[in-house]
Amino acid sequence: MRALVIDDSRAMRRIVGGILRGFGYETIDAGNGQEALDALAEHGPVELACIDWNMPVMDGLTFVNRVREQPDLRGITLMMVTTESEHGHIVRALAAGAHEYVIKPFTADAIRDKLDLLGLLPMEETV
Amino acid sequence: MTATLLTSGLVLSVAEEVFAALVDGEEGKLTPWIGAPVPFAEPVVAWVDLAGEWSGRAVLLTERSTADDLARALLRLDPSEALGDEDLVDAFGEIANVVGGNIKSIVATNGDLGLPQVSTTIQDVSGTVIEEVLLSWRGRLMIVRVLHLP
Numbered sequence: 698m699r700a701l702v703i704d705d706s707r708a709m710r711r712i713v714g715g716i717l718r719g720f721g722y723e724t725i726d727a728g729n730g731q732e733a734l735d736a737l738a739e740h741g742p743v744e745l746a747c748i749d750w751n752m753p754v755m756d757g758l759t760f761v762n763r764v765r766e767q768p769d770l771r772g773i774t775l776m777m778v779t780t781e782s783e784h785g786h787i788v789r790a791l792a793a794g795a796h797e798y799v800i801k802p803f804t805a806d807a808i809r810d811k812l813d814l815l816g817l818l819p820m821e822e823t824v
Numbered sequence: 825m826t827a828t829l830l831t832s833g834l835v836l837s838v839a840e841e842v843f844a845a846l847v848d849g850e851e852g853k854l855t856p857w858i859g860a861p862v863p864f865a866e867p868v869v870a871w872v873d874l875a876g877e878w879s880g881r882a883v884l885l886t887e888r889s890t891a892d893d894l895a896r897a898l899l900r901l902d903p904s905e906a907l908g909d910e911d912l913v914d915a916f917g918e919i920a921n922v923v924g925g926n927i928k929s930i931v932a933t934n935g936d937l938g939l940p941q942v943s944t945t946i947q948d949v950s951g952t953v954i955e956e957v958l959l960s961w962r963g964r965l966m967i968v969r970v971l972h973l974p
Contacts, residue, residue, distance in 0.1 A: 802844075
């Protein structure tokens with residue numbers, strides 16, 4: 698399975714990507730929403746996208762909206778991974794089409810629990 | 825405006841949670857600083873703006889060498905691996921971002937979080953101090969400030 702890790706922080710991409718690779722994912726990095734759209738155009742759809750909210754060029758919410766406008770990307774599971782933890786932000790993201798919402802700071806176990814709920818853990822990782 | 829909900833205890837709690845989950849992978853490495861603060865010889869400051877109905881700024885301030893080690897810890901770098909200035913700015917800024925985001929959820933600004941900034945000039949960060957917490961990360965001073973912006 699492939700995952701797109703979208704965050705303007707290289708450190709955060711490294712952390713999230715490392716967790717996902719530990720679960721058996723192949724990961725692709727993007728530094729903002731536009732880079733992520735470019736990556737999808739180049740590599741094709743992925744199973745999962747982990748999306749930061751606040752990024753330069755194109756933020757995470759705009760990326761979610763853009764993905765949801767494209768029928769060929771409808772199969773991607775969108776998981777916000779962000780410091781924006783106010784209720785209004787969570788509602789806006791889920792209304793736009795995000796499937797899950799993880800608030801930083803997180804642990805690998807928290808990511809695994811979300812993936813398990815979404816049915817996106819490889820069989821040997823399912824809890 | 826709900827900034828009055830913010831206390832030094834809540835700021836400490838946020839910082840402890842962030843460091844335990846992201847930086848150290850375990851609890852107990854970040855504790856309250858005991859005694860008078862030591863002056864920084866080579867300070868580094870990172871901050872993120874909290875916009876909305878209440879406008880403020882969450883600030884992390886520490887010694888350059890401490891920020892280097894924080895970045896190394898966040899990036900899980902081996903001692904032999906070089907840490908570039910870009911790595912320091914990215915990692916220290918991201919720690920400020922996560923601390924600031926969680927403080928913002930307490931203050932409930934009903935707005936957005938800014939992008940993290942990092943500087944070696946403390947004067948770049950201004951505003952009225954609402955809370956200030958002195959912390960010890962592995963025995964080294966780190967200051968978390970929450971400022972109110974006009």
